[in-house]
Amino acid sequence: MNISEVASAAGLPAKTIRYYEDIGLIRPARSANGYRAFSDQDAHKLAFLSRARSLGFSIEDCRTLLALWEDRSRASGDVRKLAKDHLEEIDRKLAELHQMRDTLAHLVKCCAGDDRPDCPIIDSLAKS
Template identity: 50%
Template sequence: MNIGDAAATSGVSAKMIRHYESIGLLTAARSDNGYRVYADRDVAVLRFIRHARDLGFPLEDVRRLLMLWQDRGRASAEVKQLALTHVEALENKAASLRTMAASLRHLAEHCHGDTRPDCPILDDLARKE
């Protein structure tokens, strides 16, 4: 199948497919005329990548997961550890986002939001640390 078909079947845009090829996550065969040709296995890899990215895994972790997925002799312990490390990173990021939201909510509560020019939100953004 061509790149458009692979994109439609996998849910990954043609632009991202080319990007994944450029960084070595996917290798497409080439036809005699130089066009990329994708097999069902390539589409399965693209779906795997898409799902891992949907879960927020960074590309280097996606690379490691792909290698583990393709290695039938792998130990599941390594996959579990990678997943748990990612869960911890997501939880830390979520906590950080909650802190940022609370700070911004506090600033917004102290802003009059009227025609006056003074604004604690802008004052806080402009303050020097």
């Protein structure tokens, strides 16, 4: 498989796949012409990475998850801990975003949004 094929299979840009090779997440073989030659296992790994990334795992988390995936004797507790930590981080971000959203929504609601210069949004940002 060439890079564009495996890219569309995994739902990742070719650039990203080259980057993943750069940082050692995958090690595809090379054809005689210098092209990357992806095995089915490579394609699987990339799909795995694509899913893990879309769940918001960092690249380093993904590296660990890949290693755990490939370690058949892994303890599921190790994976679960990683996922749980990540979940907690997501919850923190969610709470923060919610707070931002509520504040902003309140301001937007208070602002007439017409041609007059009075603006509670600006006032709130400017208040000391």
